[in-house]
Amino acid sequence: MNSVPSSLEHKEIDQAYRKNQVRSISFLAVLTGVLLVAVLLSLRAGSYETPMGELLKAIFGMSSDRKINLVVQNNRLPRILTAILAGGGLGLAGCVLQAVLRNPLASASTLGVSQGASFGAAFAIVVLGLGNTAGLGISACAFAGSIAVALVILALSRFRQVSPEGIVLAGVAISSMFTGATTLIQYFANEVELSTLVFWTFGDLGATGWNDLGGMGIVVAVLIAYCYFHRWDYNALLSGEETAISLGIHVKGLTLVSMLLCCLCSSVVISCVGLISFIGLVAPHIVRMAVGNNHVYLIPGSILGGATLLLLGDLFARTVISPVILPIGAITSFLGGPLFLYLLFKGGKKQ
Amino acid sequence: MMQVKELNFHYKGSPEVLKDVSFDIEPGKFLAILGNNGVGKSTLLKCFNRILKPDSGEVLLGGENLLNMSGREVARRVAFVSQSVPDTQLTVHDVVMLGRRPYMQWGFTEEDHTIVHDAMHRLDVEDMRGRFLNQLSGGEKQKVMLARALAQQPKVLLLDEPTSALDIQNQHQVLRLVRDICHKDGITAIMVIHDLNLALQFCDRFLLMKDGEVYRYGDHSVLDSDALASVYGVKAKVLELENRRIVLVEEDGV
Numbered sequence: 361m362n363s364v365p366s367s368l369e370h371k372e373i374d375q376a377y378r379k380n381q382v383r384s385i386s387f388l389a390v391l392t393g394v395l396l397v398a399v400l401l402s403l404r405a406g407s408y409e410t411p412m413g414e415l416l417k418a419i420f421g422m423s424s425d426r427k428i429n430l431v432v433q434n435n436r437l438p439r440i441l442t443a444i445l446a447g448g449g450l451g452l453a454g455c456v457l458q459a460v461l462r463n464p465l466a467s468a469s470t471l472g473v474s475q476g477a478s479f480g481a482a483f484a485i486v487v488l489g490l491g492n493t494a495g496l497g498i499s500a501c502a503f504a505g506s507i508a509v510a511l512v513i514l515a516l517s518r519f520r521q522v523s524p525e526g527i528v529l530a531g532v533a534i535s536s537m538f539t540g541a542t543t544l545i546q547y548f549a550n551e552v553e554l555s556t557l558v559f560w561t562f563g564d565l566g567a568t569g570w571n572d573l574g575g576m577g578i579v580v581a582v583l584i585a586y587c588y589f590h591r592w593d594y595n596a597l598l599s600g601e602e603t604a605i606s607l608g609i610h611v612k613g614l615t616l617v618s619m620l621l622c623c624l625c626s627s628v629v630i631s632c633v634g635l636i637s638f639i640g641l642v643a644p645h646i647v648r649m650a651v652g653n654n655h656v657y658l659i660p661g662s663i664l665g666g667a668t669l670l671l672l673g674d675l676f677a678r679t680v681i682s683p684v685i686l687p688i689g690a691i692t693s694f695l696g697g698p699l700f701l702y703l704l705f706k707g708g709k710k711q
Numbered sequence: 712m713m714q715v716k717e718l719n720f721h722y723k724g725s726p727e728v729l730k731d732v733s734f735d736i737e738p739g740k741f742l743a744i745l746g747n748n749g750v751g752k753s754t755l756l757k758c759f760n761r762i763l764k765p766d767s768g769e770v771l772l773g774g775e776n777l778l779n780m781s782g783r784e785v786a787r788r789v790a791f792v793s794q795s796v797p798d799t800q801l802t803v804h805d806v807v808m809l810g811r812r813p814y815m816q817w818g819f820t821e822e823d824h825t826i827v828h829d830a831m832h833r834l835d836v837e838d839m840r841g842r843f844l845n846q847l848s849g850g851e852k853q854k855v856m857l858a859r860a861l862a863q864q865p866k867v868l869l870l871d872e873p874t875s876a877l878d879i880q881n882q883h884q885v886l887r888l889v890r891d892i893c894h895k896d897g898i899t900a901i902m903v904i905h906d907l908n909l910a911l912q913f914c915d916r917f918l919l920m921k922d923g924e925v926y927r928y929g930d931h932s933v934l935d936s937d938a939l940a941s942v943y944g945v946k947a948k949v950l951e952l953e954n955r956r957i958v959l960v961e962e963d964g965v
Binding site: 378595598605606607648 | 757760761762781782783784785786787789790791793795796797799800801802804805806808809810812813815840841843863869
């Protein structure tokens with residue numbers, strides 16, 4: 361049938377493929393490098409001018425200056441870890457939602473999960489009057505709100521057999537419904553309640569303690585483990601549902617569990633740090649441009665990308681008019697929007 | 712030997728599409744499922760590997776009922792190539808690698824890589840393995856899909872109108888490859904196809920469907936003027952030319 365390629369040809373063919381692999385792995389390595397640099401910069405950014413060595417020692421409580429130990433351990437380190445966990449979780453959730461719903465626009469904010477959280481927070485602050493309970497009540501209600509939206513979306517996909525495209529449209533409808541409901545609640549709020557709510561929607565990476573971090577860490581870890589185990593299943597889904605079934609994949613089960621875990625992860629993140637949009641949408645797209653659609657690379661890339669973007673956003677928010685800390689939610693939307701447009705048009709030109 | 716026994720199927724809220732479909736086919740044969748649009752050809756094909764779940768009946772392969780197996784077990788025996796190939800940014804190598812998914816535990820083994828290499832070589836897509844699927848032509852994509860199916864090491868290969876989007880050169884090339892795979896490896900290939908002349912040229916078994924039932928089944932002799940008139944409602948002759956059979960629809964035949 362075909363002539364067997366000579367060993368020289370064979371080598372060249374292999375090289376072309378290896379080049380692709382090397383490019384993907386190098387991109388992940390570069391991303392890791394950028395993340396590490398961002399971590400170091402974040403560790404340094406603040407009102408104390410401290411040498412790097414002391415800061416690194418302070419992570420383990422070994423700096424000679426007790427004050428530095430305290431600032432790093434109670435303030436800067438939790439903030440950095442929050443950004444990494446929240447950004448990584450949102451990035452991965454976006455990547456996987458885009459895969460199972462086969463829609464490049466899928467993410468926690470486009471499905472209405474974020475808007476559900478806002479409504480929950482508004483309900484807690486205005487209706488239940490939980491504005492001054494150290495955020496715990498607000499977080500719980502925000503979580504309930506986002507989980508409620510997630511359940512509606514899951515029920516639609518499971519019991520009403522709505523197509524993946526339909527799910528995203530349903531998300532748009534649910535988003536606008538909850539946005540309207542939140543506005544109505546705001547209309548009846550007094551000034552204090554209104555400002556508490558507005559502050560909550562700004563997003564805040566500095567309010568998480570080690571307990572919140574633990575909870576967020578567990579949920580993100582479970583999501584990562586599940587998604588990485590199913591990385592080839594997401595690849596198969598790219599060829600369409602029928603082909604995926606013919607490869608022995610339980611498509612309905614995969615879609616349901618993936619959506620459940622992604623919504624859960626997004627809900628936990630949003631309830632801990634407030635509204636942070638665009639990370640889940642943008643991070644997977646940036647990584648996809650460099651490594652293609654293979655989830656073997658796309659999954660770690662989206663985690664690293666999301667974490668890096670949020671950490672850099674936070675660094676920008678803290679340093680641009682220091683000592684004022686700008687709201688992170690606003691920064692990610694403000695910078696994420698143009699970035700997304702740029703990617704969209706750059707990608708469009710290529711095709 | 713693959714045996715299909717009294718297969719019935721209906722879509723939710725619609726009347727029965729397949730009615731008691733039964734037939735046997737030996738290994739190494741290339742079967743064409745023929746019939747009008749909407750008669751249930753693709754539905755039948757998708758019932759074989761449980762993309763659709765039949766209401767009743769059996770699909771036996773070497774005596775084992777495919778309908779009682781897990782999806783993974785079916786995927787190790789039956790491969791499926793669909794009509795359309797979506798544009799994805801997966802490399803050719805990664806797409807063919809998907810064929811090893813039914814065998815994968817935590818990751819791919821050295822053996823998986825060897826099988827994938829062989830499948831790519833066999834279909835002559837090796838030198839594109841680093842390219843993304845969305846950079847290939849229709850014919851190249853379909854060959855990549857065949858390589859993926861081959862990597863599944865199936866006993867049965869299902870093809871749903873694999874040539875409908877291809878030019879004449881690629882149609883022949885793809886079908887010749889399928890026929891080679893079928894005859895050399897003893898794989899049973901079952902294809903839904905509209906082009907009767909392509910079917911006559913490459914296939915050695917023909918199943919004519921009418922109203923969700925098997926109208927006729929057998930070798931090329933089942934395709935005669937009567938059958939064409941009854942199944943397709945056209946006046947046509949089957950001519951022999953240079954040792955081949957050709958369907959010729961008459962000028963006022965429709």
